[in-house]
Amino acid sequence: MDFYEGFxxxxxxxxxxxxxxxxxxKGRIKKGIIEKVKSYYGVDIREVYDFALADVFQFIHR
Numbered sequence: 001m002d003f004y005e006g007f008x009x010x011x012x013x014x015x016x017x018x019x020x021x022x023x024x025x026k027g028r029i030k031k032g033i034i035e036k037v038k039s040y041y042g043v044d045i046r047e048v049y050d051f052a053l054a055d056v057f058q059f060i061h062r
Contacts, residue, residue, distance in 0.1 A: 010054045 048059045
């Protein structure tokens with residue numbers, strides 16, 4: 001997926017970026033994203049991970 005060519009709306013979710021993988025890999029990707037956000041921004045997004053991107057970004061910003 002070319003992230004620079006995509007359209008991202010307020011209805012876009014993190015899982016949309018890796019929907020074609022098996023459940024085991026989805027779990028590893030989710031864990032990796034949560035850990036990366038926590039290490040980079042110091043914010044644990046576990047409780048909002050499944051929300052729309054706009055909501056995740058607002059949570060990180062706050």
